[in-house]
Structures are given as structure tokens and as C-alpha cells.
Amino acid sequence: MNAYILGIDMGGTKSAAIVGSMTGEIITRVSGVTPAQEGSDAIVPFLINLGRQAKAQARVELTGIGISAGAPAEARRGLVFEAPNLPGWPPDGIPLATIFAEAFGIPAALENDADATALAEWHFGAGQGTKTMAFLTVGTGIGAGLILDGKLHRGATGAGGEIGHIAVEPEGRRCKCGLTGCLEAYSSGPSLTRIAIENGFTGEATGPAVVAAARAGDTAALAALETAGTMLGRGLATLCMLLNPERIVLGTLAVHAADLLMPPLQREITARTWSRLRENLQIVPAALGDRAQDLAALCVYLQRFPPQENAGTETFGM
């Protein structure tokens, strides 16, 4: 027996609906440009429409829905809130999980995308086999999904994992979130670019351009990556001392620029942790690449509604 899940990946730029099996096989994928500036009144019907298209194409019976939201979310109540790049949502959020459950007549679960991707890397990617791991998105923003003692840690109000906004330089750069000295103000893609330009970088103002220039020996770009790696290492050192994970999985920038980021990152971790806390620690790049978001949406459903012991299907370990 194979049960199929509808996965919704809501992003600030693009969104997708997929249909996949419990073992991660994607059979249908439909995507579209998110009407990000038009508020939830436009985005909710857009997402439902994507879901309907994916369902129609897949022609299989669906068991449930998993939603990965690229916005602040409250998993327990299935709510999504406004984000800087997704304005125009009501202050109390939108009950997106309930809306999908009612529209499709099957159960729906929702997580923010950092938590959802942490689940995907844990179940299908670079986090497999661990009990305590952290997954970090290091892209436009920096966020973490924490798997602690074999379970996704959501915190009291489902709002934890904000490693991008812990202070790594308390009197340092102002972050666009309003706080000061946040990790994200140093090591996100846009911050990397901004710091490179401040250093005198004159190339194209994008993360990939800065990384390419650094590889070609551009000193301004190299210095920006040194800063990004050092600050990322500082954030990870705090994570280690506090939570003692066995593995940290780094996404996006840390995958594409590992050669430049990892040396300063490792130096900083060594300088800011006790050997006892880092000796068994593995820091690895994310493994799922482009498949991460699709699998993330599936995993959101699977962790909330673990499959029963079906023939040949390992139960989802939560």
C-alpha cells in the first residue's frame, strides 16, 4: 500500500505544490510565483489553486497535507504570520492548516520552513541517524530547525530556533529585524554582499558574485566571507555549548561556499567551545539540495501523522 501526501511549499518568491509518497518519491510538482506583495487574501487562494492542480495531475488518493511556510508560523495551531517579504497578513495570522484541511477534506499540518527542512534533512538527508541535530538555513535569512532527543523542538509558542537573531557582536551591526549584532546581520547572503561592498567590492551585488570573486582572489570579497564564516562559527559555538548537538547541518550559502566559510567557521568554533563539546561534533553540508523544499513539505505531514507500521515502511521516528 502506498499513501500519498500533498505538500505545499510557500515561499516569499515562488511556491510549489507537490504530491509525494511516504518514502519521499515525488510524483507531481506544480509551482508558481507567489503574489507576495498582495497579502494573504491573494496568497491563500493561490496556494489552494496550486494544491488543486497538483492533486489533479497526480490522480492518486491523498492521505493528508503538509505545509512548509517561509514565514513566521505557529505549528500547533497551524497559523502563518506576516513576514517582511510577505506583507498584508492579519495580525493574528491565518489558520492555513485548517483552511487546507477543509478545502481538501483531509488532515493538514504546518511548520515554518526551517523546521520543515530540518525534518527533511533529518529523515532523508544529511541528518539521518542522529538524535540531536541542528539544521541551519544560511540564505536570505538565517534560521534553525532543532531536532532534540529525536523530536522537533518548537519551544513554548513555536517560535524558537531563531539563531539568526542571537547577538554574535553585541555592539555590532544593526539587523533589519531591529535588534543589534545579530548573526544574520553578518552571515546571510544579503549581509555578505553588503559587507563586501563596504570592504570595497565593486562586482555584482549578489551572494554568488561575491563568492566567485573571493575564489578569484578579490580581497574585499574574501574579507566578507571571513567575517561571515567567523560569525557563523560564533553562533554555532553558542549552539554547541548550550545544546551539545551531535551534528549540525548547514544549508544554502554554507553548501555553495563551504571552501571559503568553513575555515574561519572552524577556527571560531575551536576558539569558543570546550574540546569536550566539539570532539564528537560533525558539521556537514545539507544533502538534499533542490529536493529539500519538496521533501520538507512531506515531512511536515509525516512527523505529525506518523504512518502506521505498513509493509516495508519504517515508521517516522517521532
Next chain:
Amino acid sequence: MNAYILGIDMGGTKSAAIVGSMTGEIITRVSGVTPAQEGSDAIVPFLINLGRQAKAQARVELTGIGISAGAPAEARRGLVFEAPNLPGWPPDGIPLATIFAEAFGIPAALENDADATALAEWHFGAGQGTKTMAFLTVGTGIGAGLILDGKLHRGATGAGGEIGHIAVEPEGRRCKCGLTGCLEAYSSGPSLTRIAIENGFTGEATGPAVVAAARAGDTAALAALETAGTMLGRGLATLCMLLNPERIVLGTLAVHAADLLMPPLQREITARTWSRLRENLQIVPAALGDRAQDLAALCVYLQRFPPQENAGTETFGM
């Protein structure tokens, strides 16, 4: 039916053995000065002897043993390692839980004292009723015990919770642990005293004397407490952003000097967290006072070997 537990509280200055019930009633207590400088060869027989005395006085049948170790410990294997104030232990640690289990012929469990006290405050004290809480010792050292999703979080190698050694001022004071800018280098009792003296404090070089002087208006002492509270707030802000606890329970210094520490602490938390992450957060003083260490030792056993549903005994929620 009432089952009794032998509790061992191993401290760097004093140690105690107690006999108590599953509901926290202490019926016997024996204590002695720890032969701290004489190494594990002296300390282990000293602790076993304390345990034998408590057992003899209590004259009840013992079900098991809980050990709270004021030293680095590895809970899963029941090991205790050398600490700066407890030198002379073998590098691989001492299997104290196994030694006690064999000496008394009953099961034994072991945790470090921050984790053990977190369990005690959670079960009997200021953390009751929460699912996600942090307990912080703020005394000679600073450490945390984390209860996450209703379970003690130990981390991959049982070495987490080291909030005292996350960097709150990355280029700041050198900590006696060897790292730089640690919370403990600002907000522990000895650091408070040291900073007060650097500020010009001329009274007795103890934490209580600094606190008393601050209450009397001594500006050097007041400034040191302002620093200690600010840095403690900084550490707690990181904890909140990362773990989103519903309650933080503060021990020792934060109990005795709450009037002086809490205002700068609250200011710093407000400055360094998002409102969404602090709006439901409670920061409260520890409630168990002198009973904490005794109850901590009991809780170490109770969380490892939860009581079955006996008449009138609520099961220990782990």
C-alpha cells in the same frame, strides 16, 4: 506503599546523603566536608560512607539511588569527571553510578547538579506545570539544566547546558575556563566580586558583601551588579531566541539579589529579543532554597526510574 530513595549530593565543599520518599519527604540527612583536594580515591569511599550512614539512620528499605554531581558528568554512563575544584580524578572519569549500584545492590542514576536541580525545580519547585523551562544556577559558576518538551535535555554526549560559557561579550573578559567573554566571567558570584573591586569596591570580597553594599548605595557595587544583570539578560536573550522557553528559573544570586539584578536583566532581554519570543516568558526565582540539593538527588532517580502508577502517586512526567 511508600518507596524510599537514597540521594547523594556531591559538592565541591560539602556533600550529603539523604533518604527521601518519592513525593519529596526527606526522612534522613547526613552531611560532611568533601575531601575535595584528595581526588576520587578519597571522595568515592567518603560518599559511600555517607550513603551507608543515611541508610542506617533511616531504617527503611531503599528502592534506588540518585546522585547529583557537582562536577562534569555523563549521565548515560553514570560517569563523573574532574572539575577545577575537584582535582585528582582519572581522565576517563569514575563510574560513580555503577559503584553505588554495586555497593548498595539497587539501581542508581546520576546527573550533573545543574540538570538535577532543574529536575527538582521542575517537579517540586518554581518550574512546576511547564513543558519547556530552563533552570540556571547563578552562584560560584553558571550552568543550566534544560527541560525541553517535558524531558531533560542532555545533548549528544551529556555535556550541554553550558550557558555560563557562551560568549556574551566576544572580545571581553577572559574566563577561568580558558574561553573569552563568557557569561560566567561577568555574572557569577566571584566575577561580581572581582568586577566590584575593579570598580573601586573596598568592602569584604564576597558576593553577599557586594550585594549588601549595593543596597546601601555603594556605586562600585551597584555598577558591578548592573553589569552582572545586563550580561545575564544577554545570555537569557540568546536562550529565548534559540529555545523559546515558557519559564526561566534563576537560582542562588538571582534569588538573593533579585531587586538589583532583575531591572538590568529585564532591560537587556527587552533590547535583545523579539516581543513575540518574550511575551509569554516568565522569569522567576528558584523556589526550593536549601531543599533544592536534597530534592535534586531524589529527582535524578525518579526521572530515570519513574514510579509505576501506585496508589495516590502521580507518575513522574518524563
